[in-house]
Amino acid sequence: MSFDLIVRRAHVATAGDVFDADIGITGGRIVALAQSLVAGPATREIDAAGRFVTPGGIDAHCHVDQPMLPPVRMADDFETGTRSAACGGTTTIIPFAAQAKGGSLRAAVTDYHQRAAGKASVDYAFHLIVADPTPQVLQHELPELIAEGCTSFKMYMTYDDLKLADGQILQVLELARREQAMAMIHAENSDAIAFLTERLLAAGKTAPGYHGLSRPAPVEREATHRAITLSELLDVPILIVHVSGGEAIEQIRWARGKGLNIHAETCPQYLFLTQDDLATTGFGGARCVCSPPPRDKANQQVVWDALADGLFTVVSSDHAPFNYDDPNGKRLGGREPPFPYIPNGIPGLETRMPLLFSEGVLTGRLSVQQFVALTATNAAHLYGLYPRKGTLAVGSDADLVIWDTGQPHVIRNEHLHHNVDYTPYEGRELQAWPALTLLRGQVVWDGQHFTGTPGQGQFLRCDRPALARPRTRSGGWRQWLELDA
Ligand code: URP
Ligand code: ZN
Ligand code: ZN
Ligand code: ZN
Numbered sequence: 001m002s003f004d005l006i007v008r009r010a011h012v013a014t015a016g017d018v019f020d021a022d023i024g025i026t027g028g029r030i031v032a033l034a035q036s037l038v039a040g041p042a043t044r045e046i047d048a049a050g051r052f053v054t055p056g057g058i059d060a061h062c063h064v065d066q067p068m069l070p071p072v073r074m075a076d077d078f079e080t081g082t083r084s085a086a087c088g089g090t091t092t093i094i095p096f097a098a099q100a101k102g103g104s105l106r107a108a109v110t111d112y113h114q115r116a117a118g119k120a121s122v123d124y125a126f127h128l129i130v131a132d133p134t135p136q137v138l139q140h141e142l143p144e145l146i147a148e149g150c151t152s153f154k155m156y157m158t159y160d161d162l163k164l165a166d167g168q169i170l171q172v173l174e175l176a177r178r179e180q181a182m183a184m185i186h187a188e189n190s191d192a193i194a195f196l197t198e199r200l201l202a203a204g205k206t207a208p209g210y211h212g213l214s215r216p217a218p219v220e221r222e223a224t225h226r227a228i229t230l231s232e233l234l235d236v237p238i239l240i241v242h243v244s245g246g247e248a249i250e251q252i253r254w255a256r257g258k259g260l261n262i263h264a265e266t267c268p269q270y271l272f273l274t275q276d277d278l279a280t281t282g283f284g285g286a287r288c289v290c291s292p293p294p295r296d297k298a299n300q301q302v303v304w305d306a307l308a309d310g311l312f313t314v315v316s317s318d319h320a321p322f323n324y325d326d327p328n329g330k331r332l333g334g335r336e337p338p339f340p341y342i343p344n345g346i347p348g349l350e351t352r353m354p355l356l357f358s359e360g361v362l363t364g365r366l367s368v369q370q371f372v373a374l375t376a377t378n379a380a381h382l383y384g385l386y387p388r389k390g391t392l393a394v395g396s397d398a399d400l401v402i403w404d405t406g407q408p409h410v411i412r413n414e415h416l417h418h419n420v421d422y423t424p425y426e427g428r429e430l431q432a433w434p435a436l437t438l439l440r441g442q443v444v445w446d447g448q449h450f451t452g453t454p455g456q457g458q459f460l461r462c463d464r465p466a467l468a469r470p471r472t473r474s475g476g477w478r479q480w481l482e483l484d485a
Contacts, residue, residue: 001024001026001031001032002026002040002042002043003024003025003026003031003032003037003039003040003043004025004026004027004042004043004044004441005024005025005026005043005044005045005046005398005441006022006023006024006025006037006039006043006044006045006046007022007023007025007045007046007048007053007400007402007438008022008037008045008046008047008048009022009047009048009049009050010022010023010048010051010053010402011048011050011051011052011053012033012053012392013052013053013054013368013369013371013372014054014055014369014372014377014391014392014393015369015370015372015373015376015377015378015391016369017369018368018369020035020050021033021034021035022034022035022036022037023053023392023398023400024037025398025438025441026441027441028397028398028440028441028442029395029396029397029398029440029441030392030393030394030395030396030397030398031394031395032394033392033393033394046402046436046443048402051402051403051404051405051435052368052402052403052405053392053400053401053402053403054089054368054371054372054375054376054392054400054401054403055372055376055377055389055390055391055392055396055399055400055401056089056090056091056092056122056376056389056399056400056401056437056438056439057085057088057089057090057091057092057352057353057375057376057401058090058091058092058093058094058375058376058379058380058383058385058389058390059085059090059092059093059094059316059317059319059349059352059379060094060127060265060314060316060379060382060383061094061127061184061241061242061265061267061314061316061317061318062081062085062093062094062095062316062317062318062319062320062348062349063095063096063318063319063320063321063345064076064077064078064081064082064093064095064319064321065077065078065081065095065115065116066095066096066098067098067100067111068343069161071327071328071332071333072322072328072329072332072343073322073328073329074320074321074322075321075322075323075326075329075347075418075419075420075421076319076321076347076349076418076419076420077115077119077419078115078116078119078120078124078454078457079119079120079121079454080417080418080419081093081095081319081321081349081418081419082119082120082121082122082124082452082454082457083121083417083418083450083452083454084347084349084350084416084417084418084419085122085349085350086121086122086417086437086439086444086445086450086452087350087416087417087434087437087444087445087450088349088350088351088352088353088354088434089353089354089401089434089437089445090122090349090350090352090353090437091122091123091389091397091399091400091437091438091439091444092122092123092124092125092385092389092390092399092460093122093123093124093349094124094125094126094127094152094379094383095112095124095126095127096126096127096128096129096154097109097111097112097126097127097128097129097150098128098129098131098162099128099129099130099131099132099137100131100132100161101131101132101161101162102132103131103132104136104137104141105128105130105132105137105141105142105145106141106144106145108128108129109126109128109145109150112126113459116457116459117455118454118455119454119455119457120454120455120456120457120458121439121444121450121452121453121454121455121456121457122439122444122452122457123389123397123399123439123440123457123458123459123460124457124458124459124460125149125150125383125385125459125460125461125462126150126459127150127152127153127154127184127383128142128145128150128152128153128154129153129154129155129156129162130142130153130154130155130164130172131156131161131162131164133164133168133171133172138171138172138175142172142175142179142181143175143179146179146181146464148461149460149461149462149463150462151180151181151182151383151384151462151463151464151465151468152181152182152183152184152382152383152384152462152465152468153172153176153181153182153183153184154184154185154186154241155168155169155172155183155184155185155186156185156186157169157185157186157187157188157189157190157223157226157227158186158188158189158190158193158223158291159186159190160190163190166226166230169185169227169230170230170233170234173230173231173234173236173238174234174236176236176468177234177235177236177470177476179464180464180465180468180469181464181465181468182237182239182382182383182384182465182467182468183231183236183237183238183239183468184238184239184240184241184265185227185238185239185240185241186241186242186291187220187223187224187226187227187240187241187248188215188219188220188223188291188292189219189220189222189223189226192218192219192222193214193215193219196213196214196215196216196219197214197339197340200213200214200339201338201340206338206339207279207282207283207285207339208278208279208283208284208285208286208288208289208339208342209275209278209279209280209285209339210339211278211289211291211293211339211340211342212275212278212279212293212294214339214340215291215292215293217244217245217246217247217248217295217299218247219292220243220244220245220247220248220292221247221248221250221251224240224243224247224248224251224252225251227240228240228251228252228255228260228262231260231261231262232255232258232260232476233476233477233480234470234476234477235261235470235471235472235476235479236261236468236470236476237261237262237263237467237468237469237470238261238262238263239262239263239264239265239313239314239382240252240262240263240264240265241265241316241318242265242266242267242270242291242292242316242318243264243265243266243270243292243303243312244266244270244292244293244294244295244299244303245270245295245296245299245300245302245303246295246298246299246302246303248292249264249302249303249306249311252264252311253306253311256311259471261470261471263313263314263382263467264306264311264312264313265312265313265314265315265316266303266306266307266312266315267315267316267317267318267348267352268315268317268348268351268352268355268356268425269288269290269294269318269346269348269424270294270295270299270300270303271300271303271304271355271356271359272300272355272359272424272425272428273288273294273424274294274295274296274297274300275293275294275295275296277294277424278293278294283330283331283336286324286330286331286336286342287324287330287346287422287424288346288424289330289339289342289343289344289345289346290318290320290344290345290346291344304360304365307360307365307366307370307374308365308366308370312374313374313378313382314374314375314378314379314382315352315356315374315375316352316379317347317348317349317351317352318345318346318348319345319346319347319348319349319352319418320343320344320345320346320347321345321347321418321419321420322343322345322420323420323421323422324420324421324422325421326421329343330342330343346424347418347420347422347423347424348423348424349418350416350417350418351411351416351423351425352375353375353401353434354409354411354430354432354433354434355425355428355430356371356374356375357371357403357405357430357432358409358430358431358432359430361432362405362431362432372391376389376390376391377390377391378390381465381466381467382465382467383462383465384462384463384464384465385460385462385463388460389460397439397440398438398440398441399438399439399440400437400438401434401436401437401438402434402435402436403432403433403434403435404432404433404434404435404447405431405432407431408429408430408431409429409430409431409432409433410427410428410429410430411423411425411426411427411428411429411430412426412427413426417450433447434447435447439452439456439457442456444456
């Protein structure tokens with residue numbers, strides 16, 4: 001067998017195993033995993049020197065060049081977003097093609113393909129955001145887009161320009177069940193947030209820290225429970241995205257205990273940031289304004305515990321890039337806006353994998369297999385990309401990361417490759433960073449420099465995920481209504 005490339009002496013970690021092997025790569029795919037592979041005359045070699053080699057990350061929740069209500073504008077497009085992903089060990093991103101209320105979902109996808117074309121340097125798939133489930137969307141656009149490989153979509157319970165009423169969510173979940181698509185839900189109680197926000201503003205409490213107070217844990221807990229209930233009524237699996245702490249986790253644990261098919265995602269901000277980061281003096285806390293907001297140290301620990309015990313299916317960045325010092329970003333309009341007008345979201349595509357490797361694996365909180373499952377393999381299963389993506393196996397794409405765990409690496413925004421003017425993790429010292437990232441056998445990060453090429457990233461059509469299959473054949477509401485009796 002001849003190889004284009006051999007990665008030698010890899011300490012390979014998958015979601016299931018850790019073993020030592022050479023990795024033989026031909027045509028962008030892994031074709032052999034064995035000790036002492038024999039090089040041909042044209043074979044290139046990279047020496048992993050016994051370091052951990054994991055699958056390239058899948059960041060299954062990130063926002064890149066997503067159209068916002070003017071004047072808000074995202075700082076990263078597909079060029080800078082995927083560059084940053086590659087340098088942080090992520091080789092597949094799944095951002096969102098977002099329908100506008102009153103707009104067409106199909107048009108949003110067409111527009112999003114144009115935004116990505118020629119720019120992406122890692123592979124990408126699209127989730128959809130369903131903001132307006134009209135008959136046209138439910139009967140035509142959504143089933144057709146699912147058939148074309150966009151097999152997952154997000155629904156919002158909050159944000160005026162995106163949110164769906166419970167009845168609309170049920171309609172879309174019914175479709176998810178029929179089409180075997182993966183439904184993601186942003187769970188926060190919109191009316192409660194509006195009420196609390198109004199009271200805070202009336203009391204003159206407008207600083208960024210009040211963002212956190214306006215969306216306390218019960219607001220997320222209630223909506224999480226409601227989302228679980230809607231899922232139960234139809235017997236359709238859902239993923240609760242960006243779970244922030246113990247109250248929502250309790251609901252998910254309860255649902256799992258009942259045998260319900262509920263998946264959960266968390267993000268680094270809920271492991272590394274707290275409400276104190278929002279409430280720093282002045283306007284600086286705007287950098288950490290995201291929803292749900294970071295909670296406190298005790299909640300961070302609950303999230304770590306839930307990662308370790310298998311409650312969470314995935315860790316995603318929820319990268320939502322807005323510049324801090326920018327009239328189209330956090331300082332909207334060139335001022336320091338009251339908290340409800342601060343664009344929500346923080347950057348994190350490049351730091352997700354190193355944060356979790358350093359503070360999860362190297363501290364012993366997570367096994368390296370759990371790390372791989374949470375950052376790559378499970379996302380591939382959830383979104384219909386397995387086994388092409390998310391593992392190191394014969395036949396899989398040669399997307400991998402060689403980890404440098406020898407020396408301290410201090411996070412500095414000036415060293416990151418996104419287009420955002422800050423990182424919420426500035427100055428944090430990690431003990432791990434990617435020494436090399438391969439995308440389909442091509443080096444896209446060499447430990448010093450981005451070496452990829454805009455346009456080399458390919459659009460991935462997702463299969464209908466096996467994890468989106470309902471538990472029962474008729475199930476759900478038909479059973480509740482005794483229609484099958
Ligand atoms: O604050 C956040 N998370 N912004 C991004 C949009 C979302 O809800 O995921
Ligand atoms: Zn969300
Ligand atoms: Zn998001
Ligand atoms: Zn560089």
